[in-house]
Amino acid sequence: MQTAPELNDLIRQRQHKFEAYLQRGGQRYPNEAKPNATTAELAARYAAADKETLLGTPTPLYTLCGRVMALRLFGKLLFAQLQDGVGRLQISLSVDGSGAEVFGLFNDCIDLGDWVAVTGRMGRTNKGELTLQVEQFGLLAKCRHPLPDKWHGLEDVEARYRQRYLDMLVNPEVQQVFLTRSRMVSAIRRFLDDQGFVEVETPVLQLQAGGASARPFHTHHNALDLALNLRIAPELFLKRLLVGGMPRVYELSRNFRNEGISTKHNPEFTMLEWYMAFATREAMMQLMEDLLRHVVIHLNGHAQLAYGDHVIDFGKPFTRLTMRESLLTLGGFTEADLATVDALTAAARTKGVEIPSPVSSYGEFFQHCFETLVEPQLIQPTFIMDHPIETSPLTREHPDRPGWTQRAELYIAGREHAEHYSELNDPDDQRARFEAQRKKAQQGDAEAMPFDHDFLHALELGMPPAGGVGLGIDRLAMLLTNQPSIRDVILFPLLRPKAS
């Protein structure tokens, strides 16, 4: 919300209270506040202390710093809730206990939302509530705007995303989501580090945005007068590091794709990619399974994760199906249906699959059938292997299954979460695929991958056989925090600016 040029009454009242506080000797935005405890520490330390004990042997003086989040006034006594980022604790001020001057200053000048430092001793009320009995206080930072409803909080999703700070301060559970996300990322890093991987950082600003099929964001470097793109994937740089002799590397980083926004897509998103020399797709699948099981148990305490209406079990071995097998078992197709594109089209039509016109290649339509009929059923972690070569232009062909590739995608909760490959390291093959992409670009495909001569040069020096993985961090965070939209696990999701 922009501050209106004319202050409304609620804002003016708060300013008047701030001015009154200053006139009565209060300090303006002091910098030296020093808490010696937190609400959570005191609640834990005195959890067992009863009222008489606290009265009989006074506790040390504690100073807490936090926001005033609730006020209950009884003439010469008041209770407030102090929120300090780790918890909430009741505080009280009274004419008897704090003195008329201190009580009056607080009562007259402190509003909901103000940051205060309060000093006092612990006690219990008649109802048994642990309470810091305040003897001195100071205003640290004034809250100059009225806060949302104490009961409902801030529910307007647009306001929550635009003003995440406000969302977090009135909806403390939002902080938990991002705390979980942070712990998840730490756990992933530790797991890979323990496996001998090295975390690296490769360019975000790239001459050519390669490594995926997506439209990039364009930018410009002034001093070099150079057109640059924000990366869409780190892949081609990480593979260069394999050439350079680093056998296990990963990058956990932001990527940028100039595409639509949805509950599953944000234009900037976080992806983990790792590459491991002398490893195959199968080894990558196993490592991914081990990683996810480790992270879920580490964060959750056990391997079963509630997500929406489902309970997802990371404890059992993940299901592994070729895409073809999944169409037979879960898609309801017969061997005969899968024999030709015409048979597949006819069978798909009876199942209500939308038929593109003209019907695409066998492989593209095959994958279309998979996405429509099978993907929504893949709630429990499932690896889908051997994609058609038509939909996987940069992947090794399967040595035993011509027309199919050594690729595997991990599906959880009906969504794609990770990709696993036996990486292509034959420079002649790679050159041919770059040529094919160049043709697509010339035909107007804005997502075709640019021809990367330097990458090809690196491959010509020899890249060891390797496995590679990409894992969507935001989507994993959605799973672990039980959030339905990617915007709920991104602190500041991209929104259109409001017209002023």
Place this chain on the structure above:
RNA sequence: GGGCCGUUAGCUCAGUGGUAGAGCAUCUCGCUUUUAACGAGAGUGUCCACAGUUCGAUCCUGUGACGGCCUACCA
């Protein structure tokens, strides 16, 4: 990009073709043990914007802005 829905007080929401209400928050008064404290009283609005229809529009119609959900591209 397409479809559907939404936008009313600081917040959460009702509501009406005759210029609008509740709860919380705010203000005043009372109150020294509350837990969404309570009691009495008060104030609070560009009803998203613009245009049209109408004697009269917050309400009906159109256009636009922003958001949500679905869909498309994709991870």
